[in-house]
Amino acid sequence: MGSVAEEITHKVIKKGAASSSALARVLKYSGVRLLSLFVTVVIGIYLTIMIANMGGYVDKMMKAEIQERITMQIARSPAFKQMDPATKTQLTQEKIASEIERLNLDQPLMIRSVGFLKNALTLNLGRAQNMTSDSGSRSVKAIILERIPYTLLLMGTANLFLFFVTVFLALGLSRKYGSFWDKLVIALSPTSTAPPWIYGIFLILIFAAVLKILPFGGVIDAPVPQDFMGRALSVLRHLILPASSLILSSFFLSIYNWRTFFLIYSSEDYVDMAKAKGLPSRDIERKYILRPTLPTIITSFALILIAMWTGAIITETVFNWPGLGRVTYKAIGLYDTPVIVGTTIIYAYLLAVTVFLLDFVYALVDPRVKIGGSGAQK
Amino acid sequence: MKNLRNIFREIVRYPSAIFGSIVVLILIVAAVVVIVKVPYNEAINQWRGGEQVWGKNPRNVPPIWYNWFREEKLVESLDMKEGDEGVTVLQEVTEGGTPIKTITFDFDFEYDNFPQDLVLYFTSTFEAKKPFVSIKLITPDQREIKVGSFAIGATHTYPLLQDTALRKRLRGVVPNIGLFINPDFEEQIPVQGPYQLVIEAITFEPDSTIEAEFVMHGQVFGWAGTDHLRRDLTLPLMWGIPIALAFGLIAALGTSVLTMIIAAIGTWYGGIVDGIIQRITEINLVLPFLSILIMIGTFYSRSIWVILGATVALSIFTGGIKSYRAIFMQVKESTYIEAARAYGARDWRIIFQYLIPRIIPLLIPGLVSSVPAFVFLEASLALLGIGDPVLPTWGKTINEAYANAALYRGWYYWILEPLVLLMVTGLGFAMLGFALDRIFNPRLRGI
Numbered sequence: 001m002g003s004v005a006e007e008i009t010h011k012v013i014k015k016g017a018a019s020s021s022a023l024a025r026v027l028k029y030s031g032v033r034l035l036s037l038f039v040t041v042v043i044g045i046y047l048t049i050m051i052a053n054m055g056g057y058v059d060k061m062m063k064a065e066i067q068e069r070i071t072m073q074i075a076r077s078p079a080f081k082q083m084d085p086a087t088k089t090q091l092t093q094e095k096i097a098s099e100i101e102r103l104n105l106d107q108p109l110m111i112r113s114v115g116f117l118k119n120a121l122t123l124n125l126g127r128a129q130n131m132t133s134d135s136g137s138r139s140v141k142a143i144i145l146e147r148i149p150y151t152l153l154l155m156g157t158a159n160l161f162l163f164f165v166t167v168f169l170a171l172g173l174s175r176k177y178g179s180f181w182d183k184l185v186i187a188l189s190p191t192s193t194a195p196p197w198i199y200g201i202f203l204i205l206i207f208a209a210v211l212k213i214l215p216f217g218g219v220i221d222a223p224v225p226q227d228f229m230g231r232a233l234s235v236l237r238h239l240i241l242p243a244s245s246l247i248l249s250s251f252f253l254s255i256y257n258w259r260t261f262f263l264i265y266s267s268e269d270y271v272d273m274a275k276a277k278g279l280p281s282r283d284i285e286r287k288y289i290l291r292p293t294l295p296t297i298i299t300s301f302a303l304i305l306i307a308m309w310t311g312a313i314i315t316e317t318v319f320n321w322p323g324l325g326r327v328t329y330k331a332i333g334l335y336d337t338p339v340i341v342g343t344t345i346i347y348a349y350l351l352a353v354t355v356f357l358l359d360f361v362y363a364l365v366d367p368r369v370k371i372g373g374s375g376a377q378k
Numbered sequence: 379m380k381n382l383r384n385i386f387r388e389i390v391r392y393p394s395a396i397f398g399s400i401v402v403l404i405l406i407v408a409a410v411v412v413i414v415k416v417p418y419n420e421a422i423n424q425w426r427g428g429e430q431v432w433g434k435n436p437r438n439v440p441p442i443w444y445n446w447f448r449e450e451k452l453v454e455s456l457d458m459k460e461g462d463e464g465v466t467v468l469q470e471v472t473e474g475g476t477p478i479k480t481i482t483f484d485f486d487f488e489y490d491n492f493p494q495d496l497v498l499y500f501t502s503t504f505e506a507k508k509p510f511v512s513i514k515l516i517t518p519d520q521r522e523i524k525v526g527s528f529a530i531g532a533t534h535t536y537p538l539l540q541d542t543a544l545r546k547r548l549r550g551v552v553p554n555i556g557l558f559i560n561p562d563f564e565e566q567i568p569v570q571g572p573y574q575l576v577i578e579a580i581t582f583e584p585d586s587t588i589e590a591e592f593v594m595h596g597q598v599f600g601w602a603g604t605d606h607l608r609r610d611l612t613l614p615l616m617w618g619i620p621i622a623l624a625f626g627l628i629a630a631l632g633t634s635v636l637t638m639i640i641a642a643i644g645t646w647y648g649g650i651v652d653g654i655i656q657r658i659t660e661i662n663l664v665l666p667f668l669s670i671l672i673m674i675g676t677f678y679s680r681s682i683w684v685i686l687g688a689t690v691a692l693s694i695f696t697g698g699i700k701s702y703r704a705i706f707m708q709v710k711e712s713t714y715i716e717a718a719r720a721y722g723a724r725d726w727r728i729i730f731q732y733l734i735p736r737i738i739p740l741l742i743p744g745l746v747s748s749v750p751a752f753v754f755l756e757a758s759l760a761l762l763g764i765g766d767p768v769l770p771t772w773g774k775t776i777n778e779a780y781a782n783a784a785l786y787r788g789w790y791y792w793i794l795e796p797l798v799l800l801m802v803t804g805l806g807f808a809m810l811g812f813a814l815d816r817i818f819n820p821r822l823r824g825i
Contacts, residue, residue: 036657036660037660039657040657040660040661040664041664043661044661044662044663044664044665045664047661047665048665048666048669048670051670051673051674052673054673054674054677054678057677057678058677061677187394189812190394190804190805190808190809190811190812191805191808192808193747193750193751193754193804193805193807193808194750194754194800194801194804194805195754195758197758197761198754198797198800198801201776201780201785201793201797202797204785205785205790205793205794208785209785209786209788209790216785216786310666313668313669313672313762314668314758314761314762317761317762318761318780328666328669328672329672329762332669332672332673332676333676335677340669340673343666343669344664344665344666344669347664347666348664351663351664352664355660
């Protein structure tokens with residue numbers, strides 16, 4: 001992470017003032033910023049760990065669950081039928097103790113939580129307590145890596161489509177505002193308050209249940225097609241409905257917001273001035289409207305890129321899409337703290353790095369912003 | 379007052395605002411009516427009651443209004459007992475001195491398919507000797523079908539579909555079809571017209587009484603249909619209104635007001651206080667919002683009020699606090715604040731009496747617009763199966779429909795009704811909020 005920061009620092013220095021005081025300022029700012037972001041991530045993750053254990057409450061539930069499971073297991077097993085009760089009780093106790101030890105439940109939560117935190121921060125995601133990956137591994141890394149392609153496919157398709165299409169449409173609309181299409185978008189923008197799964201259910205109803213042309217859910221047909229093209233087409237067919245519901249649920253509001261945003265910037269005095277000078281509208285758009293809005297567009301794009309890594313718990317549930325959201329949900333149901341923390345730490349790191357880098361990107365695209373100056377401390 | 383009238387005049391200019399206000403108003407009135415008509419405890423008891431409460435409803439059938447859009451009419455449910463219209467009772471005494479009670483259920487059958495189920499419920503009083511009933515059905519074409527005859531106890535339920543002897547008599551056709559089928563046709567077509575179900579009850583003791591109730595489970599029921607447990611969906615759809623409104627409004631109000639106050643305090647004191655608030659906001663950004671709510675729901679409590687509290691707590695320190703902060707920064711520099719400071723007003727007085735009232739107009743659109751998000755959040759959590767365990771809500775109805783593969787089996791009404799109500803509620807608040815935003819936010823005016 002440090003090297004990336006340095007690289008950008010170099011760029012900033014090349015572009016900006018080359019004096020040594022600027023370098024010192026940038027370095028100091030980067031240091032303070034990195035430290036504060038790191039502390040933020042640490043506290044955020046620690047809170048997540050504590051919530052995932054409900055401050056020790058989950059421990060009690062897990063212990064009770066282990067006790068019951070092993071007692072039942074031994075009572076039911078025909079292998080122990082002949083054993084005398086005293087030995088049986090002893091065996092049960094030993095098994096319970098070893099299971100509790102396996103899950104580290106014999107240590108107090110305070111100590112364990114520090115361990116969880118250390119492992120999370122060093123990205124040593126460790127082993128899941130109860131979950132296994134589809135390939136049978138207990139490694140949290142395997143569980144998460146197995147699902148990341150599906151989440152990236154779904155979220156990537158939906159988010160990238162949303163971002164580029166809405167920004168371009170909004171730019172077009174802001175040029176002819178007050179037109180029929182503009183009014184239509186304004187009228188339809190309240191539809192975006194409904195979350196994706198609502199549209200998902202409507203789409204399933206129309207295209208899967210009534211028209212029967214697209215699948216209800218899942219990622220691929222069963223049996224899986226033999227050739228690559230067949231598999232790709234099958235995945236694509238399964239992708240249409242979940243991706244459309246994610247897109248539909250924020251399409252109009254997104255256009256509306258961008259459009260309003262562009263409109264606010266195109267009603268600035270310097271734009272009027274440029275118009276009065278008789279500059280061609282393409283130039284006005286590029287130099288006077290898009291340029292000052294660039295930081296916001298970049299921020300939005302960066303946030304979209306990291307949002308792709310989180311998965312959509314409910315949409316994935318409705319469409320039975322085996323992404324990260326489903327894993328998180330399943331992990332919560334199984335009290336599997338390492339998996340819950342694993343999915344959180346990836347997002348937290350991505351977010352922290354993005355926030356850190358964005359400051360530098362602002363300085364690159366906006367000459368008014370100075371790193372470590374008063375401009376950056378918004 | 380004049381201000382209010384101006385706002386009202388502005389609202390009327392936006393058609394979407396009118397639609398939104400009407401929806402919100404209707405919902406609020408409906409919520410009050412529902413709470414008054416079906417009190418909280420009664421609603422829960424009914425919803426969680428089993429066959430006792432819902433046994434006389436058909437299972438998984440669409441609402442009555444399905445018939446309005448259909449050429450072939452679906453059988454409507456029927457529940458007749460003595461005293462109802464169409465039920466005639468005749469008390470006679472035979473020559474031997476045995477009293478006979480003849481109960482006749484007259485009903486019109488003008489449908490193109492068959493009922494789901496037919497059940498007779500008997501109640502009787504006697505000392506030692508059980509009364510005896512014999513049942514026959516007279517079809518519109520004047521055929522007489524012997525249904526069954528048997529002795530009954532104090533209470534007796536006679537499900538016609540499970541009577542194998544009757545089935546044999548109907549040449550192996552299931553009674554709900556066999557009793558109504560037209561024998562002249564190859565395919566299964568019902569005979570339409572007035573039917574008579576006649577019950578002759580013989581009692582053997584002078585004080586012995588007998589009563590009968592005839593229930594025909596149709597293919598449509600009520601205004602909302604029924605679910606897999608025969609429950610009338612009108613109840614969760616109606617009770618969903620106050621719950622959705624309460625959750626949405628309380629969460630929206632709590633979040634926006636607390637966010638505003640905290641932003642005001644942070645801006646006013648500045649320095650460390652402001653720094654702490656900013657750091658908390660950043661930490662909150664890292665926390666997975668939905669996962670935490672699911673964890674609280676799974677590990678701790680599924681009560682709607684606990685989830686509500688957690689939702690508000692997690693929603694305070696978000697992007698909203700930054701936009702309020704930006705506005706307060708401007709207001710803080712105003713001359714009237716300077717004047718207040720000059721004459722020595724206390725900090726709290728300035729915050730609560732000068733700073734906050736100034737931006738309340740900005741708070742209202744945001745508050746109204748954020749209601750749908752919380753309404754949908756409650757439904758989303760219910761969809762994941764962590765809704766409140768006792769309350770009947772829209773989200774839970776969708777969850778149960780989904781768990782029973784309603785879309786796959788064609789029970790569309792079950793999932794569509796709560797979904798449409800959710801959409802209408804969300805759209806109503808959103809449209810109103812959007813319009814208010816344009817009215818109160820001068821920067822957007824004209825855009």
